Amino acid sequence: MTDDEIRKIRKKNNSMLGLILVAFVILVFSITVAKMMGGATMEAYDHVRRPQLEQIN
Amino acid sequence: MTEATIKTTSDQPDFGNYVSLLKPRVMSLVVFTAAVGLIVAPGSMNIVLAFASVLFIALGAGASGSLNMWWDADIDSIMKRTQGRPVPSGKVSANNAMLVGLWMSVLSVGMLGLASNWFAAGLLAFTIFFYAVVYSMWLKRSTPQNIVIGGAAGAFPPMVGWVAASGSISYEAIGMFMLIFMWTPPHFWALALFMNEDYSKAGIPMLTVTHGKRSTRNHILTYTILLTPFSVGLAFTSIGGPVYFVLSIILSLLFLLGAFKLFKREEKIAIEDNYLEERKVFKFSLFYLFLLFTALLIEASFRSYDVRLIAWPQVF
Incomplete structure (x- = not known):
């Protein structure tokens, strides 16, 4: 294999990997949106007590 | 790095070699059975979460396929049916197959847990463990019952899909x-x-x-x-x-x-x-x-x- 051919293959590999990473970012974002719309907890405990997060029995 | 580091003698793996590391034909069957398990389960699931769940169950199956190719490289290179696989044909090193398998396992289990629930994710982790460790490393080379017990690994996907949608078995x-x-x-x-x-x-x-x-x-x-x-x-x-x-x-x-x-x-x-x-x-x-x-x-x-x-x- 010549250097030129190797460079071509690597370029293709890198762009495929790039596409997959972009697709992954979009997917994670979509999952986030879907979970939020499904009513997932949007607030969590910080370093202090958060009375508004506690279940009222 | 400069161009001087480009190796000219060995084969440059292309992207397809890494795809075939995941056993795409097995994956297609997993996509199908997991999707059916998820669809026929009670309860409705958001379409994005359902898609992501099936995707990561399939990726988990691909990860175990990659681990299998790493572990079985020695026997794959002997058998005609498997000689063309990326590791025995020298396209991808055994070590890389192992790394791809391990990282994909972590990614697929973690993402399935986030997209659906952690019971389904645990079941997927067990499936990967069962195929890569129980079947590939242990049963395959030691007993003629290998595929009988190992078949459980292939049987898990619809159950994982079901649990992803409904939360229980x-x-x-x-x-x-x-x-x-x-x-x-x-x-x-x-x-x-x-x-x-x-x-x-x-x-x-x-x-x-x-x-x-x-x-x-x-x-x-x-x-x-x-x-x-x-x-x-x-x-x-x-x-x-x-x-x-x-x-x-x-x-x-x-x-x-x-x-x-x-x-x-x-x-x-x-x-x-x-x-x-x-x-x-x-x-x-x-x-x-x-x-x-x-x-x-x-x-x-x-x-x-x-x-x-x-x-x-x-x-x-």
């Missing part, structure tokens, strides 16, 4: 598991009948190698008979119905007929026609599983439109 999920679990031995033994030289050369104790082809033919018939009640029985669960029932009866009879033909065949005749019937049964078995899961989908779409036979007996 039920009869129906176990029913789908048992269907694939019981189907695996006759499917692989039919393959082993016409792959014998490969397995014996590689020293894998397939049933054909340890007990001979006669015994394997008996086993195929026995396991196909044992498979039938599981296959038909699924009709009488909440995910079954008349369409599934009729199809499972027809397909089971055809599968039994094929298994019986293999049982009656003499080795001499099989060699003469180059294992024509064995190849047919192997192909048919794939078709069999595919159609049964399609029937489950059809039943689910009837249910979603509230079309159902009132008198249909639901035993399980």
Whole structure:
């Protein structure tokens, strides 16, 4: 294999990997949106007590 | 880095080599069965989360495929059927196959947990462990029962899909598991009948190698008979119905007929026609599983439109 051919293959590999990473970012974002719309907890405990997060029995 | 570091002598793996590391054909079956498990499960799931769940179950299956190729590189390079795989052909190093497998496992389990629930993610982790460690590392090289017990790994996906959607295991999920679990031995033994030289050369104790082809033919018939009640029985669960029932009866009879033909065949005749019937049964078995899961989908779409036979007996 010549250097030129190797460079071509690597370029293709890198762009495929790039596409997959972009697709992954979009997917994670979509999952986030879907979970939020499904009513997932949007607030969590910080370093202090958060009375508004506690279940009222 | 500068161009001086480019290696000119060794093969440059291309992207397709890494894709084939994940066993895409196995993955396509996993995508299908996991999707069916997820769709027929009770409860509704957001379409994005459902898509992501199926994707990551399939990726988990791909990860275990990659780990399998890392571990089995030595025997894959001996067998004709597997010589072209990326590790034995020298395209991807065994170490890279292991790294891809491990990282994909972590990613798929973590993402499935986030997209659905952690019970499903745990089940997927167990599936990967079962295929990569229990089957590949332990059973495959030590016992002719390898594919019987190892078949469990392939049987988990619809159950993982079911748990991803519904959050728990039920009869129906176990029913789908048992269907694939019981189907695996006759499917692989039919393959082993016409792959014998490969397995014996590689020293894998397939049933054909340890007990001979006669015994394997008996086993195929026995396991196909044992498979039938599981296959038909699924009709009488909440995910079954008349369409599934009729199809499972027809397909089971055809599968039994094929298994019986293999049982009656003499080795001499099989060699003469180059294992024509064995190849047919192997192909048919794939078709069999595919159609049964399609029937489950059809039943689910009837249910979603509230079309159902009132008198249909639901035993399980």
